[in-house]
Amino acid sequence: MSIHDYLKSCTAQIEEALSHALDGWGHIPPRLQEAMLYSLQAGGKRIRPTLVVTAAAAVRGDCASAAHAMPVACAVEFIHTYSLIHDDLPAMDNDDYRRGKLTNHKVYGEAMAILAGDALLTYAFGLVARTARGGIVSSDVLLAIVEELSLLSGAAGMVGGQAADMLGEQGVTSIEELEYIHLHKTSDLIQFAVKAGGRLGGADQRQLDCLALYARNLGLAFQIQDDILDVIGDEGKLGKKTQGDVEQNKVTYPYLIGLEKSKAKVASLTREAKSAIASARLAEPDRLLQIADYLLRRDH
């Protein structure tokens, strides 16, 4: 199967799992449930949940082993989706469109958008805990995953990156400061996805360290590529207004070091990511390597 077909097949399985991920929690007020599903089902590359199932299969060398990783994959997408809903709010980035659709608060109002985000964030942890019911993953591993999700998506992780981005909006001048924002705002959740997948696949500590290094480089490359596409990208493909960052005076890699150096940085980070995978001695490393190349070459 080509990497393109593989990613398509992963996305289809993830979409299917997401469409059932609000079942079995008890009665949710219908308007709240609608707001949660609106953003959960708004499409996107599903790259984070794909990394969870791919890392799980890569460690164990058995694609079937990825099925038990699906609730954690959904949990990552819940976290990613909540962060987009809250980031789009008028008090934050004030965006009206996301992936070509109206943002959550434009459809459901600010109060419901805040609550839909809170609810998705809250259920992410429940999804991880529920994996215990399958009987395949030990409680110790799941608890480690809960702790890491809290750490990497919290105040010293993803939320911290978003806070630094907000606080520095007018004044980010150094590449170090920008890297801090990118590493936490984007890379931390990607790191969680890859490591959680590794844990679900039974990775040892040395493998987890390699997977973390892969993910850190991959996440940073992913975000710089986003910056680049925002400058050169085609509006239709990205599904949101391009050059939005420039209009808002947002400091980006191309803004700080130029387009060519930014592209070179993405390429070198991708090489480092792939080299970390080579060191991990995984049973089936190919898909993780292909994903790194795919993200480097993507145009949306």
Added chain:
Amino acid sequence: MSIHDYLKSCTAQIEEALSHALDGWGHIPPRLQEAMLYSLQAGGKRIRPTLVVTAAAAVRGDCASAAHAMPVACAVEFIHTYSLIHDDLPAMDNDDYRRGKLTNHKVYGEAMAILAGDALLTYAFGLVARTARGGIVSSDVLLAIVEELSLLSGAAGMVGGQAADMLGEQGVTSIEELEYIHLHKTSDLIQFAVKAGGRLGGADQRQLDCLALYARNLGLAFQIQDDILDVIGDEGKLGKKTQGDVEQNKVTYPYLIGLEKSKAKVASLTREAKSAIASARLAEPDRLLQIADYLLRRDH
């Protein structure tokens, strides 16, 4: 020790634990950390974390057993605090004051208040997971606590209650609808606190069911008492403008069934709560019974 002194001693221990609860997570952007601590340390009765440690000690019959319950006690207060920060936002209840202090967004701005709330919510689950490090509580029990926290504070629990409150703001006309809001908005997190304490103390399923019934009645009584105090309370003691709910046309128990019937309802719910504790056959039930009476008689 009188119940008054017991509650004071619990509160002091909880305040101490909360003041260290952001340690050891890694670097948090200082302004974000300040916003989180501002609301965490804004005082309050700390009734939810007190219920966690009290229920743990009640089941095991050993006050010392409550120490390992402290991270979970802090987690409940993190959830409660985040919910207050988000509820106070302009898009929600639009409150400028809480417990006599400016609300979070009035001090730190809306963006930082949203992020501080998200960060507290996210770390609550990490605090539960970290309890594993103490080696006293099994991973299975902690994972059950994670799942229940997600369930009772999420879209079918506390967030659902807040959503129903927002959605029904103009149109709540029945006592059933109001009870739904109170049960989820307030009672669910209290239920979590008592049951989690019970689990940490080693309760069996029958005891957990009794504790849940106690908490459900206690939580509803607590919220109706809040409604009553909002009508008759003294502004200074409550630390916020009273009759705020009336000004905002918020439907309350006194509004729907009158003050006297509301008081009678609080008394009968308190009796039912205490009777559930009697059925639970706990090693040391007294403090849980005294807390029910204390909440019935409180004037703030």
